[in-house]
Amino acid sequence: MTNPIHIFSEIGNLQTVMLKRPADEVQNFTPQMMQRLLFDDIPYLPIAQKEHDQFAQVLRDNGANVLYLEELVAEVLNGQRPEVKQQFVKTILAESGHTRGAITAALNEFLLNMPTDLMVAKIMAGIRKSELDVGAWSLVRAAEDEDYPYYLDPMPNLYFTRDPSAFIGSGLTINNMTFAARKRESLFTELVINYHPMFAGQNIPVWRDRNQIGRIEGGDELILNDHVVAIGISERTSAEAIEDVARSLFAAGQFDTVLAISIPKTHATMHLDTVFTMVNHDQFTVYPGILDAKGDIDTWIMHPGDDQHDLRVTHRTDLKNVLKEVLNVSELDMIQTGGGDPIIAGREQWNDGSNTLTIAPGVVVTYDRNFVSNQLLIEHGIKVLEVASSELSRGRGGPRCMSCPIARADL
Missing domain, CATH: 3.75.10.10 (L-arginine/glycine Amidinotransferase; Chain A)
Structure with missing residues (x-):
């Protein structure tokens, strides 16, 4: 090539x-x-x-x-072994301020369960707090900025x-x-x-x-x-x-x-x-x-x-x-x-x-x-x-x- x-x-x-x-x-x-x-x-x-x-x-x-x-991003994630997709999501979440805890786990599961093209679109579009049920363990963290609507900001x-x-x-x-x-x-x-x-x-x-x-x-x-x-x-x-x-x-x-x-x-x-x-x-x-x-x-x-x-x-x-x-x-x-x-x-x-x-x-x-x-x-x-x-x-x-x-x- x-x-x-x-x-x-x-x-x-x-x-x-x-x-x-x-x-x-x-x-x-x-x-x-x-x-x-x-x-x-x-x-x-x-x-x-x-x-x-x-x-x-x-x-x-x-x-x-x-x-x-x-389309290029979706083609990569569809064509690679699962760990590439998993690492990409982990990195996106970390650079969005989510490295551990119930919110991070919920976001990770939410994204990885989507078809790849929809997952890429959702990462770019942002994830609202109202889209996830993160459980009682995350109430304290969510309350830090309770009026802000997003866990993952749109781009x-x-x-x-x-x-x-x-x-x-x-x-x-x-x-x-x-x-x-x-x-x-x-x-x-x-x-x-x-x-x-x-x-x-x-x-x-x-x-x-x-x-x-x-x-x-x-x-x-x-x-x-x-x-x-x-x-x-x-x-x-x-x-x-x-x-x-x-x-x-x-x-x-x-x-x-x-x-x-x-x-x-x-x-x-x-x-x-x-x-x-x-x-x-x-x-x-x-x-x-x-x-x-x-x-x-x-x-x-x-x-x-x-x-x-x-x-x-x-x-x-x-x-x-x-x-x-x-x-x-x-x-x-x-x-x-x-x-x-x-x-x-x-x-x-x-x-x-x-x-x-x-x-x-x-x-x-x-x-x-x-x-x-x-x-x-x-x-x-x-x-x-x-x-x-x-x-x-x-x-x-x-x-x-x-x-x-x-x-x-x-x-």
């Missing part, structure tokens, strides 16, 4: 991509739970599913093989498959995510990479695993070409994690440059790809709010040092010139979200106007609601494929956030 992972650019023709269709997890919470689960609103599931199905079909129509995370962010992992070169990062609401998500990627026949036994390099200290998420990881990776220093990704990834990539000899770009550490600009994406060989979208009055932003250029543990680091602020140098292009077209208008740019960035998914050089998928930014892309020669977004956008993520590319054609 050949390695199924092949990501050496942001813009090569998209060949294989992993999605997660929104399901009960996106409606299994109340307004009081939104902050805990990192949501600003509650999507209307039937429309969100319709929009997501359209998004998936656009990718298929343009040559991509669409895989679904929930509504799962349809943003970009973040729990990032496929880079011929390997991937399996990410230690920032907030408790999302930390369990990378367990699904870890399981698939270790056991699914598409990946298992192929010595796939893991550039950084989910057990390492220091946060990182896939929305901050951009593969600009076959030797340059850009990673955002953001609300969700630490400088320590970026250094780890750079060392691993350099040691493997697959990339020779990592750009660490510092962006505002806010919910609105949570990842680099919410403010900056690549749409062609020499064209990028950029949200002007991340740049200072001179158009500058703190950027650190990392190269391999004298040994595999060393890094040579240079600090710059002129991002456009840095990109021209590392990409070896004479000119660069930086297309500003909302045309740079402070009101329009702010509104469209909030609705992921900067979060374009490039599926071929100069061909992007965007949300239809960001009509000003979309028209500007068209005027700059970009082919724009719009998808409906009234409900999907409520999760604060766009087409790039909703997709995890596994293979792209070389440029």
Whole structure:
């Protein structure tokens, strides 16, 4: 078998991509739970599913093989010996705060007695307290938070498959995510990479695993070409994690440059790809709010040092010139979200106007609601494929956030 992972650019023709269709997890919470689960609103599931199905079909129509995370996980657990399934449930429960006692035992029995596909859906959707009879022994523990409805929280962010992992070169990062609401998500990627026949036994390099200290998420990881990776220093990704990834990539000899770009550490600009994406060989979208009055932003250029543990680091602020140098292009077209208008740019960035998914050089998928930014892309020669977004956008993520590319054609 050949390695199924092949990501050496942001813009090569998209060949294989992993999605997660929104399901009960996106409606299994109340307004009081939104902050805990990192949501600003509650999507209307039937429309969100319709929009997501359209998004998936656009990718298929343009040559991509669409895989679904929930199906890959179920295929693994159905195809493996029972102890793999048992250990996976044990780990999910432990990372949900249940390691021993009557509640843990009841949850374990409840899940393992389900058909596998329903079990996977239930883990993702959450388990209410009202679904289990845990007996008198658990009254004291249940009373600790008696008004909270769940033993296992729903995972509504799962349809943003970009973040729990990032496929880079011929390997991937399996990410230690920032907030408790999302930390369990990378367990699904870890399981698939270790056991699914598409990946298992192929010595796939893991550039950084989910057990390492220091946060990182896939929305901050951009593969600009076959030797340059850009990673955002953001609300969700630490400088320590970026250094780890750079060392691993350099040691493997697959990339020779990592750009660490510092962006505002806010919910609105949570990842680099919410403010900056690549749409062609020499064209990028950029949200002007991340740049200072001179158009500058703190950027650190990392190269391999004298040994595999060393890094040579240079600090710059002129991002456009840095990109021209590392990409070896004479000119660069930086297309500003909302045309740079402070009101329009702010509104469209909030609705992921900067979060374009490039599926071929100069061909992007965007949300239809960001009509000003979309028209500007068209005027700059970009082919724009719009998808409906009234409900999907409520999760604060766009087409790039909703997709995890596994293979792209070389440029």
